[in-house]
Amino acid sequence: xxxxxxxxxxxxxxxxxxxxxxxxxxxxxxxxxxxxxxxxxxxxxxxxxxxxxxxxxxxxxxxxxxxxxxxxxxxxxxxxxxxxxxxxxxxxxxxxxxxxxxxxxxxxxxxxxxxxxxxxxxxxxxxxxxxxxxxxxxxxxxxxxxxxxxxxxxxxxxxxxxxxxxxxxxxxxxxxxxxxxxxxxxxxxxxxxxxxxxxxxxxxxxxxxxxxxxxxxxxxxxxxxxxxxxxxxxxxxxxxxxxxxxxxxxxxxxxxxxxxxxxxxxxxxxxxxxxxxxxxxxxxxxxxxxxxxxxxxxxxxxxxxxxxxxxxxxxxxxxxxxxxxxx
Amino acid sequence: xxxxxxxxxxxxxxxxxxxxxxxxxxxxxxxxxxxxxxxxxxxxxxxxxxxxxxxxxxxxxxxxxxxxxxxxxxxxxxxxxxxxxxxxxxxxxxxxxxxxxxxxxxxxxxxxxxxxxxxxxxxxxxxxxxxxxxxxxxxxxxxxxxxxxxxxxxxxxxxxxxxxxxxxxxxxxxxxxxxxxxxxxxxxxxxxxxxxxxxxxxxxxxxxxxxxxxxxxxxxxxxxxxxxxxxxxxxxxxxxxxxxxxxxxxxxxxxxxxxxxxxxxxxxxxxxxxxxxxxxxxxxxxxxxxxxxxxxxxxxxxxxxxxxxxxxxxxxxxxxxxxxxxx
DNA sequence: CTGTTAGCGCCTTCAC
DNA sequence: GTGAAGGCGCTAACAG
Numbered sequence: 071x072x073x074x075x076x077x078x079x080x081x082x083x084x085x086x087x088x089x090x091x092x093x094x095x096x097x098x099x100x101x102x103x104x105x106x107x108x109x110x111x112x113x114x115x116x117x118x119x120x121x122x123x124x125x126x127x128x129x130x131x132x133x134x135x136x137x138x139x140x141x142x143x144x145x146x147x148x149x150x151x152x153x154x155x156x157x158x159x160x161x162x163x164x165x166x167x168x169x170x171x172x173x174x175x176x177x178x179x180x181x182x183x184x185x186x187x188x189x190x191x192x193x194x195x196x197x198x199x200x201x202x203x204x205x206x207x208x209x210x211x212x213x214x215x216x217x218x219x220x221x222x223x224x225x226x227x228x229x230x231x232x233x234x235x236x237x238x239x240x241x242x243x244x245x246x247x248x249x250x251x252x253x254x255x256x257x258x259x260x261x262x263x264x265x266x267x268x269x270x271x272x273x274x275x276x277x278x279x280x281x282x283x284x285x286x287x288x289x290x291x292x293x294x295x296x297x298x299x300x301x302x303x304x305x306x307x308x309x310x311x312x313x314x315x316x317x318x319x320x321x322x323x324x325x326x327x328x329x330x331x332x333x334x335x336x337x338x339x340x341x342x343x344x345x346x347x348x349x350x351x352x353x354x355x356x357x358x359x360x361x362x363x364x365x366x367x368x369x370x371x372x373x374x375x376x377x378x379x380x381x382x383x384x385x386x387x388x389x390x391x392x393x394x395x396x397x
Numbered sequence: 398x399x400x401x402x403x404x405x406x407x408x409x410x411x412x413x414x415x416x417x418x419x420x421x422x423x424x425x426x427x428x429x430x431x432x433x434x435x436x437x438x439x440x441x442x443x444x445x446x447x448x449x450x451x452x453x454x455x456x457x458x459x460x461x462x463x464x465x466x467x468x469x470x471x472x473x474x475x476x477x478x479x480x481x482x483x484x485x486x487x488x489x490x491x492x493x494x495x496x497x498x499x500x501x502x503x504x505x506x507x508x509x510x511x512x513x514x515x516x517x518x519x520x521x522x523x524x525x526x527x528x529x530x531x532x533x534x535x536x537x538x539x540x541x542x543x544x545x546x547x548x549x550x551x552x553x554x555x556x557x558x559x560x561x562x563x564x565x566x567x568x569x570x571x572x573x574x575x576x577x578x579x580x581x582x583x584x585x586x587x588x589x590x591x592x593x594x595x596x597x598x599x600x601x602x603x604x605x606x607x608x609x610x611x612x613x614x615x616x617x618x619x620x621x622x623x624x625x626x627x628x629x630x631x632x633x634x635x636x637x638x639x640x641x642x643x644x645x646x647x648x649x650x651x652x653x654x655x656x657x658x659x660x661x662x663x664x665x666x667x668x669x670x671x672x673x674x675x676x677x678x679x680x681x682x683x684x685x686x687x688x689x690x691x692x693x694x695x696x697x698x699x700x701x702x703x704x705x706x707x708x709x710x711x712x713x714x715x716x717x718x719x720x721x722x723x724x
Numbered sequence: 725c726t727g728t729t730a731g732c733g734c735c736t737t738c739a740c
Numbered sequence: 741g742t743g744a745a746g747g748c749g750c751t752a753a754c755a756g
Binding site: 111113114115116117118120121126127128136137139142143145146149153158159160161162163176177178179180181182202205206319320323326346349350351352 | 504
């Protein structure tokens with residue numbers, strides 16, 4: 071800017087205004103300035119602007135794993151919702167580790183993001199780090215793995231209803247012995263899933279067999295072991311509802327090894343609907359699509375809302391309806 | 398800082414120095430400052446620091462798709478290599494679109510990143526936008542889909558050798574009719590792959606059958622169609638080398654539909670080694686692992702090198718050896 | 725060991 | 741319509 075001002079023999083102020091299309095600036099001046107700026111391929115220093123405006127136009131995203139397609143789709147939604155509003159996205163992976171998440175948030179605060187979208191790590195047990203962000207005036211929107219806080223919006227899917235529909239679907243196919251490979255009890259979604267499962271069985275007056283309900287700890291070994299245990303039951307399940315496609319895949323492997331034919335001797339339904347399931351010879355017969363892209367998109371626009379209108383504290387809770395996709 | 402200075406009755410400078418553990422500051426003063434800062438849960442305004450230091454400690458990453466596991470692994474490598482040096486990562490997806498890539502770079506420049514890591518979009522045909530970054534003093538490191546520029550380092554894998562080994566492996570298994578499902582001719586890697594393929598055949602004195610060499614355009618339909626054409630040849634291939642696991646999967650589907658048994662009637666080897674291949678009942682018998690994580694890591698550290706020592710323009714070209722993983 | 729001063733690049737009253 | 745001056749929060753000579 072200084073350079074432009076010098077070359078044109080005008081003041082920096084004028085340059086600044088010309089560049090912003092300030093109304094009360096001479097048309098000729100404006101044109102000359104903009105043209106010269108172009109020629110010098112001037113790019114405004116956003117650091118300086120940030121300092122002045124107290125906005126960086128960066129938003130932070132903290133989520134467990136980018137390698138999970140669910141989250142990379144979510145990020146894409148976030149990107150699409152923010153990019154043309156001029157925001158850039160800072161991504162940090164928590165790897166489901168509390169400590170990592172904490173430092174991630176801290177680092178984002180230091181980097182001066184205008185807001186944060188987070189999907190809480192499964193290892194997180196206290197929420198002080200999030201409050202810190204809020205205390206610094208940084209709004210947070212939670213998605214997928216949400217926690218419900220006073221002033222923060224969140225968007226998540228209705229797991230209960232997803233599980234309900236899945237089980238309902240299986241029962242209507244004539245399957246009554248349905249097992250549930252559920253997540254760790256620390257996650258809220260685990261409860262909801264159980265809920266939907268139980269409610270669907272109840273609807274059809276099928277008694278809940280507690281041996282069919284299994285809590286997994288996210289390690290592959292655990293999944294393999296507990297699936298094997300299920301199959302060893304005197305009355306093994308005819309169908310399995312898995313809380314994640316990956317879990318279903320691991321479980322299917324166990325079944326195959328025992329000579330069970332997928333989608334004949336035993337049926338699978340799982341959450342998430344990873345695109346690569348379509349490459350499988352025997353994919354789960356149904357998946358519960360949770361629309362990660364849309365979730366990310368929604369979360370991001372709520373965040374931008376919160377950033378740009380900090381006054382009107384309209385906390386929102388958006389519940390997305392999952393959809394049973396039958397193959 | 399002002400607040401701390403006021404409360405302690407000292408100058409802002411002293412506070413600043415105390416916070417940075419400046420050596421020539423009174424121990425007592427320092428402690429008092431740091432303690433108060435803690436209590437006020439003061440977080441330095443990095444925007445201001447950036448303005449002063451002319452560094453944002455942000456680095457940009459531009460790549461085609463985060464949803465491809467290859468790239469999300471690369472990002473993870475980048476993250477790990479930068480995070481503890483105090484950098485944050487701004488991610489933008491180009492979706493292989495030139496225009497998107499261009500705006501991405503532009504936006505990163507505006508946001509004042511200290512450097513950029515990029516995997517060039519397949520749709521990119523001119524490199525002016527990259528030069529722009531360089532003109533603004535922003536170093537770039539290319540990885541995977543690299544272009545070779547005067548002052549920019551790059552890291553990529555030795556596709557030729559990967560293809561060579563793959564074909565060599567197949568021949569040693571007694572397979573001689575080997576087709577190559579290659580990428581679009583616009584990508585440099587496509588050439589190299591062809592090269593390795595041809596060289597391996599040559600080594601075993603197998604003539605190159607040009608009907609076996611197929612250029613794909615990255616759409617699924619194209620893959621299906623051209624694979625079918627391969628199988629329709631008077632002498633169909635016994636094995637297929639695919640330039641990507643996803644391509645192999647699509648091609649395998651075609652084979653299956655025709656009643657060919659994977660890994661019996663026809664064999665597959667592909668590049669990339671996606672983790673989910675292990676879930677397949679009949680995965681490619683071998684994959685060419687390209688170590689995306691390590692590539693990202695390396696690219697990022699080269700970038701940091703370039704950022705922190707802008708004087709010593711040591712352009713580096715790192716070639717990673719891929720590895721044939723036999724299942 | 726500590727304070728004074730100037731300035732990073734830009735925006736924004738306020739004055740002309 | 742344009743310019744001068746001050747300041748965003750912090751750092752870094754330069755003085756004591």
